[in-house]
Amino acid sequence: MPRRRKTPRELEESDRAQALVEAQNSAPAEAGETEGSAPSARSSAPGLKRTPASASGPSGSAAPSPGPVALPVPVQNADPQPAERQGHGQAHSQNVGEGGQGQCSVQPQGQGQESGQGQGSGQGRDESSSGGPPGRGRGMCGGERGSGRRGGRGRFNQGPPHSTLHQNVPGSFSPHREQYRGQNGHDYYEMQNQGYSSPMYGRPSRPFQQPIPPAPRPLPQGGRGPSYPGQAYGRGGGPPAHFSASPPSYGPGVGAVVEQFGSVVLGGVGHSSNVGQISEPHVSKYEQPSTPPPISSKQLRFPLRPDRGRIGQWCIVKANHFFAEPPDKDLHQYDVTITPEVPSRGINRAVMEQLVKLYRESHLGTRLPAYDGRKSLYTAGPLPFQSKEFEIRLLDEDDGTNQPRRERPFKVVIKFAARADLDHLRRFLLGRQADAPQEVLQVLDIVLRELPTHRYSPVGRSFYSPNLGTRQPLGDGLESWRGFYQSIRPTQMGLSLNIDMSSTAFIEPKTVMEFIGDLLNKDVTRGLSDADRMKIKKALRGVKVEVTHRGSMRRKYRISGLTNQATNELEFPVDDNGTLKSVTDYFRETYGYVIRHPSLPCLQVGNAQRPNYLPMEVCKIVEGQRYSKRLNERQITALLKVTCQRPRDREHAIMNTVHHNAYHQDPYAQEFGIRISNELAQVEARVLPAPRLKYHDTGREKECLPQVGQWNMMNKKMVNGGIVNNWACINFSRNVQENVAKSFCQELAQMCQTSGMQFTRDPVVPLQYYHPDNYDRALIHLCDDVYKKTKGKSLDLLIAILPDNNGPLYGDLKKQCETVLGVVSQCCLTKHVFKMSKQYLANVALKINVKVGGRNTVLVDALSRKIPLVSDIPTIIFGADVTHPHPGEDFSPSIAAVVASQDWPEVTKYAGLVCAQAHRQELIQDLYKEWKDPQKGLMTGGMIKELLISFWRATGQKxxxxxxxxxxxxxxxxxxxxxxxxxxxxxxxxxxxxxxQPPVTFVVVQKRHHTRLFANNHNDNRSTDRSGNILPGTVVDSKICHPTEFDFYLCSHAGIQGTSRPAHYHVLWDENKFSADSLQSLTNNLCYTYARCTRSVSIVPPAYYAHLAAFRARFYMDPEASDTGSLTSGMGGANRSQYTGSATSRTNRVVGGNAVRPLPPLKENVKRVMFYC
Structure with a gap:
């Protein structure tokens, strides 16, 4: 075949690459370095600051690093017939070997083949060669088909050895293969799960290259992704030229790659790998960000809004934001010192309230100040002094007696501190100032909270009162109070006051005896067990009570504990001589009160040094105390029923709250000149179109267009059905008879087959019943039976039937399966087994499919490579979340989870990793880790690195x-x-x-906000769904959004009951230059790929999956040790050593001064699939 003449630019790049490699090979190794490990300046840079790579760039001004040594890649079952490459377009790649150089000139035209020749001595062979002598090599680069530019237009077929490329083949369904359809509608790529290493989703493995660092280039502007000069693919999405055109077979093992990733080098050195690769040794194709990340928040500026979105159908919605006109007076801050110092904000406020009452007209110059309850006082205009001291006497609460109340003296010092800059606020709201004036916003928030704080019970940013709605019992001595949330926010329309309805749990004001009776659901006069005592102590610690045995004198105390002894056994000293008197005698002699339940313990209301004892029967819980501890399932359900309001009702309640608060009559708002609108903000919105979804071609419906955020699996088959050959069922419910369980399993297997999975009808071992207390032995025994029956094979799936009220069984089973046995499981409750509805079985089949490595559906635009800034180059999408312990769990670790997409361009499969970290630590500590190994020196790892490697193993691309x-x-x-x-x-x-350093876009997803969107006309069925909520896909990026930064609200789901809460997306870093339309459309489309249901979901699936994974990992902790931060693997008993792995060798890690024991590691086969679904 005639060879094309090189262009001047190509000749220049080739000469530069040759010179660089020759210089690299001739440079001596630096002291302390070993071959194969090039030094990295970036790894030692502090913070986010990155040093430029010009020191090792093409100029060669700095001493280059030594050339790495390529490790031989073992090859098994090498394909003697390399695949052909078809298509149009041109590309060049050049390889340099030891002692010589080789060149591969690629000229695919029509049905032409690719060939490569190498010249030189020694080991110089072309990387793209599949054979040949050392001196010359000629081979064909396989694995691509397409039309237009290389890699095809909209499709790039990448075939490993033993892959079969079909043309004009009808879509026969093969569950054990992964199929990709090209744009022409006929070509398929089928990858069989055999003949090559498949550590992740059956994809081939190949190590990253370690190219010579290039000089940095600025990131392209205009919202487009980075371009790569010399790349061998166009829109079709094939890999750049320095990537392999075809994945190799049997790359290095997982451990070798993870421990020393750069030790296997495929580019820049002339070692042949016999895998049909094309390599460019001279330059790396990674785009460098235009500016290095900042190293501190002072240097950090979040991305500005690039533009406003235009895609979608335009509409008007209402938001629960009320325009707030900013003050027209200067704001002054004063420091407040109250002595003696008290920790209670309530007492501080009472002191300041008394001060204002006494001295407002005189010393304060008629000013009405706003007080934060601690150290700061704010006024509209200056006070007539710089510093002044006041004497205040505060009377104790009226205890109902005729005796005079005790006076408590306080000294208050008010001293000028600062003057707020309102011009900064005005410029920020107009978009002329980058940073928000947080101090001014905080002052305005305090001013508007001052009056509600006096009227209601404040909890965070919310206010509650029994007069704002009907109290509803929640059970176990709790009741719900209605209230409202209030917060001042800077928006594009100016300042806005965000008001929303809320409810929370309060302790019922009843006697302690009645409370513990409701708490324990028993007659407490018959005695208490140790477990009862612990439950009472946990529920009442910190609760304020008042005594009832002294008539109208109701003195208040705060409970600090519970006595170990009964009331009739308690004694205390009554004088300095140590004379002891029993509690029962003291109450009889002093108050004439006879204890009726002397066998019950007493409440302890003093400290450990000076304890005071109160019998339970003489105490009543004070009204208005919020219950801040964890609610049980029944209480959560009852609270949700109270808070669940249809959109029309919620909007009406919000408007009533605004009118009830009467902000125009608020004396503090009037004092500071703040005016609040009484009307909901009307906001421009758009309804984004739903994406088309791809299902398997063997189904009646090959594609689906969701309607109002919903669709179903009728006449459809999963786009990639999983394989379940060996499965078993274990029954832990005594109410489910064997014949019922067998019938259920048969129906479930049939549903999986109908949905497109390859699912063996019969279990590999007979179904067995076990008592829930013996779950661990039962699981190990079952796995042993399967191992023997299948002659060494393991379970693909375990189906577990659980009682409806199974307590800790579900979590214990998941922990045992996923961290000890390495088995994915599907749990089914007894009530669903008996009901056996088709809808339930279909939903379970969706979950099973992704747990065994399949895919339910993919976006049509993903297959046709039409997703902006995702389809053009290999893109990985991460999701991350941290779940914290419930209130009241003071020492339990927080759980962090990170998931990452493992299929490109489909972005549907996500592998997940979890870790434990310090209590309430929000920063994910294990994203990146460094440690020293005694033999290997400095080692690196972490969740990001492992998931990047996992992506590369799954897709064959970086x-x-x-x-x-x-x-x-x-x-x-x-x-x-x-x-x-x-x-x-x-x-x-x-x-x-x-x-x-691939470009990063960092987006925060928020659901715990209080912005609600309502239809402009609730009677218009065209603008609402069946629940009365706004349509799925409604996006808002104006008026109520940030004045300058890149954020938007997206309601991507259809409402079921109550009022839909839109997700708030805020872009904190964007090196990919997303436009508003591209990021909003991507996020909305991804919400239709959630694996567990046929509905669009409320937040983007990667974030949703991370939340599920973190929630799952909390089951891995030992519940008895969770309060001390200790986590265990939960293994014990005999015959378990074969399943323990390295779980027992974990050591504690000190984070923030607290020892956190790592979670038991997930088994490798579990972490590769979506086990958390």
């Missing part, structure tokens, strides 16, 4: 773009989380290759 969805971050943590976690992402990438 991610060239990162999109990171982070859930659970409040606005006050934005800077801290971004600085820490973006730095971890950078370090993880650099640990794989020194110059590997």
């Amino acid at each position: 991610p060239l773009r990162i999109i990171f969805y982070r859930d659970g971050v409040s606005e006050g943590q934005f800077y801290q989380v971004l600085l820490f976690e973006l730095d971890a992402i950078r370090k993880a990438c650099a640990s794989l290759e020194p110059d590997y």
Whole structure:
């Protein structure tokens, strides 16, 4: 075949590459370095600051690093017939070997083949050669088909050895293969799960290259992704030229790659791998961000809004935001010192209230100040002094007696501190100032909270009162109070007051005896067990009570504990001589009160040094105390029923709250000149179109267009059905007879087959019943039976039938399966087994499919490569979340979870990792880790690095773009989380290759906000769904959004009951230059790919999956040790050593001064699939 003449640019690049490699091979190794490990300046840089790569760039001004040594890649069952490459277009690649150089000139035209020749001595062979002598090599690069530019237009087929490329083949369904359809509608790529290493989803493995670092290039502007000069693919999405055109067979093992990623080098050295690769040794194709990340929050500026979205059908919605006109008076801050110092905000407020009452007209110059309850006082205009001291006497509460109340003296010092800059606020609201004036916003928030704080019970930013709605019992001595949330926010329309309805749990004001009777659901006069005592102590600790045995004198106390002895056994000293008197005698002699339940313990209301004892029967709980501890399932259900309101009703309640608060009559708002509108904000919105979903071609419906956020599986088959050959069922419910369980399993197997899975009808071992207390022995015994029956094979799936009220059984079973046995499981409750509805079975089949490695559906646009900034180059999408312990669990670790997409361009499968970290630590500590190994020296790892490797193993490609969805971050943590976690992402990438820095987009996903969107006309059925909520896909990026930064509200789901809560997405970092339309459409479309149901979901699936994974990992902790931060693997008993792995060798890790024992590690086969679904 005639060879094309090189262009001047190609000749220049080839000469530069040759010179660089020759210089690299001739440079001596630096002291302390070993061959194969090039030094990285970026790994030692502090914070997020990255050093430029010009020191090792093409100029060669700095001493280059030594050339790495390529390890031989073992090949098994090498394909003697390399695949052909078809298509149009041209590409060049050049390889340099030891002692010579080789060149591969690629000229695919029509049905032409690719060939490569190598010249030189020694080991110089072309990387793309499949054979040949050392001096010359000629081979064909296989694995691509397409039309247009290389890699095809909309499709790039990448075939491993033993892969079969079909043309004009009808869509026959093969569950054990992964199939990809091209744009022409006929070509398929079928990858069989055999003949090559498949550590992740049956994909081939191949190590990252370690290319010579390039000089940095600025990131392209205009919202487009990075371009790669010399790339061998166009829109079709094939890999750049320095990537392999075809995955190899049997790359290095997982451990070798993870421990020393750069030790296996496929580019820049002339070692032949016999896998049909094309390599360019001279330059890396990674785009460097245009500016290095900041190292502190002072340097950090969140991305500005690139534009406003235009895609979708335009509409008007109402938001629960009320325009607030900013003050027209100067704001002054004063420091307040109250002595003696008291920790109670209530007492501080009472002192300041008395001060204002006495001295407002005189010393305060008629000013009405706003007080934060601690150290700061704010006024509209200056006070007539710089510093002044006041004497205040506060009377104790009236105890109902005729005796004079005790006076408590306080000294209050008020001293001028600062003057707020309102011009900064005005410029910020107009978009002329980048940073928000947080101090001014905090002052305005305090001013508007002052009057509600006096009227109601404040809890956080909410206010509650029994007069704002009907109290509803929640059970166990609790009741719900209605209230409202209030917060001042800067928006595009100016300042807005966000008001929403809320409910929370309060302790019922009843006697302690009645409370513990409701709590324990028993007659407490018959005695208490040790478990009862612990439950009472936990529920009443910190609760304020008043005594009832002294007539109208109702003195109040706070409970600190519960006595171990009964009341009739308690004695205490009554004088300095140590004379003891029993509690029963004291009450009889002093108050004439005879204890009726002397066998019950007493409440302890003093400290350990001076304890005071009160019998339970003489105490009553004071009204208005919020219950801050964990609610049980029944209480949560009851509270949800109270808070669940249809959109029309919620809007009406919000408007009533605004009118009831009467902000125009608020004396504090009038004092500071703040005016609040009485009307809901009307906001422009758009309804984004739903994406088309792809199902398997063997089904009647090959594609589906969801309607109002919903669709079903009728006449459809999963796009990639999983394989379940060996499965078993174990029954822990005594109410389910064997014949019922067998019938259920048969129906479930039939549903899985109908849905498109390859599911064996009969279990590999007979169904057996076990008592829930023996779950661990039962699981191990079952796995042993399967191992013997299948002659060494393991379970693909375990189906477990559980009692409806199974307590800790579900979590214990998941922990045993996923961290000890390495088995994915599907649990089914007894009530569903008996009902056996088709809808339930279909939903379970969806979950099973993704747990065994299948895919339920993919976006049509993903297959046709039409997703902006995802389909053009290999893109990995992360989701991350941290779940914290429930209130009252003071020492339990927080759980962090990170998931990452493992299929590109489909972005449907997500692998997940979890870790435990310090109590209430929001920053994910294990994103990147460094440690020293005695033999290997400095080692690197972490969740980001492992998931990047996992993506590469699953797809055969390195991610060239990162999109990171982070859930659970409040606005006050934005800077801290971004600085820490973006730095971890950078370090993880650099640990794989020194110059590997793909552009990152970091997006925070918020659901715990109080913005609600309502239809402009509730009677218009065209603008609402069946629940009365706004249509799924409704997006708002104006008026109520941030004045300058890149954020938007997206209601991506259809409402079921209550009022839909839109998700708030805030972009904190964007090196990929997303436009508003591209990010909003991507996020909305991904919400239709959630694996567990045929509905669009409320938050983007990566963040949703991370939340599920973190919630699952909490089951891995030992419940008895969780309060002390100790986590165990839960293994014990005989015959378990074969399943323990390395779980017993874990050591504690000190984080923030607290020892946190790592979670038991997930088994490798579990972490590769979506086990958390």
